[in-house]
Amino acid sequence: MRSLLATSLLILSSALVGCQAYPAPGGPANLRSMGFAQPDGSISGSLVPQQRATVSTLLGIARVQAPGFATFTGGSTTKGPVSIVTQMDSEDPADIAKLGRMYAIRGTLGLNKLVLPDSVSTEADLRKAAAETGADxxxxxxxxxxxFVPNRVEYGEQVKLALVADPAAHVQTTANGVLVDVRSGRIMGQAQGTGKAFLNAGSADGGSVIDRSRKNAERAAFKAMTDEVMQRWTLIIERGAAAPGAATP
Known part of the structure; x- marks a missing residue:
C-alpha cells in the first residue's frame, strides 16, 4: 500500500509539473515605429540646456518594451503603445557603471516615474522626459x-515546464539600443548584443529556474550591447560628434 501511494504521488507530481507554465516576458519595442528613424525636432527649445556637452555629458538610460510588458517578477511603469521598464532586474549595475565612466560622460541616470508620462508612444515622449532630468x-x-526547445520555438504567453525539461532547451536574448541626442533627436550610434542560457527546469520550482535563466541571458545580452555602446562612443568622440545638437558628420 505504501509503495502504491508513493507511486501515485510521483505520477501526480509529474502531471502537475507537466501542466505548469512559466509566463514568458513580453516582446521588444519597435524602435523604428517609435520614430527614432525620423525624430521629432521640436524639443530643441527651453526644455534642454543649450550648452555643448563635449566635456561633461549626462547619459540618460531608458528600457522600452512592447505594450503591456510584464515578467515573472515585475512589469512596466507606463501604459500606452510603449512600455517603459524602470525595474532593472536583468541589467548588471557594473555594466551601467562602465557607461558612466566613458570619456566625456559625467554620469548616468535612469528615467523614472517622476519624469515619465503615464503613456509613452514616441521617441519625443522619451526625449522630453530625459530633458527634464538634464540628460544630454x-x-x-x-x-x-x-x-527555444528542440525542434520547436516556445515563444508566447506561456512556456510549458514539461517542454523545457529537455537539457537542450535554452533562452536567448537580443538587446538593441540607440544613442540619441536629447535636443535634436539625432541618432548618434546603434549597438546590439546577444546572450544565451540553458533552462533545465523539470522540477516543481521550474518557474523560478526559468526566470533565473531568463535573467542570465538578458544580463549577457545587455553586457554585450553596452560593450558595443562603449566602442561606438569612442568613435563618436573621435569624429567630434559628442556635442548634443552638433551637426551630423
Missing part, C-alpha cells in the same frame, strides 16, 4: 527574449 544623450534599448 539618451540610450534607449529593448530586449527581445525567446525560448
Amino acid at each position: 544623450v539618451l540610450l534607449v534599448y529593448t530586449l527581445d527574449t525567446q525560448f
Whole structure:
C-alpha cells in the first residue's frame, strides 16, 4: 500500500509539473515605429540646456518594451503603445557603471516615474522626459527574449515546464539600443548584443529556474550591447560628434 501511494504521488507530481507554465516576458519595442528613424525636432527649445556637452555629458538610460510588458517578477511603469521598464532586474549595475565612466560622460541616470508620462508612444515622449532630468544623450534599448526547445520555438504567453525539461532547451536574448541626442533627436550610434542560457527546469520550482535563466541571458545580452555602446562612443568622440545638437558628420 505504501509503495502504491508513493507511486501515485510521483505520477501526480509529474502531471502537475507537466501542466505548469512559466509566463514568458513580453516582446521588444519597435524602435523604428517609435520614430527614432525620423525624430521629432521640436524639443530643441527651453526644455534642454543649450550648452555643448563635449566635456561633461549626462547619459540618460531608458528600457522600452512592447505594450503591456510584464515578467515573472515585475512589469512596466507606463501604459500606452510603449512600455517603459524602470525595474532593472536583468541589467548588471557594473555594466551601467562602465557607461558612466566613458570619456566625456559625467554620469548616468535612469528615467523614472517622476519624469515619465503615464503613456509613452514616441521617441519625443522619451526625449522630453530625459530633458527634464538634464540628460544630454539618451540610450534607449529593448530586449527581445525567446525560448527555444528542440525542434520547436516556445515563444508566447506561456512556456510549458514539461517542454523545457529537455537539457537542450535554452533562452536567448537580443538587446538593441540607440544613442540619441536629447535636443535634436539625432541618432548618434546603434549597438546590439546577444546572450544565451540553458533552462533545465523539470522540477516543481521550474518557474523560478526559468526566470533565473531568463535573467542570465538578458544580463549577457545587455553586457554585450553596452560593450558595443562603449566602442561606438569612442568613435563618436573621435569624429567630434559628442556635442548634443552638433551637426551630423
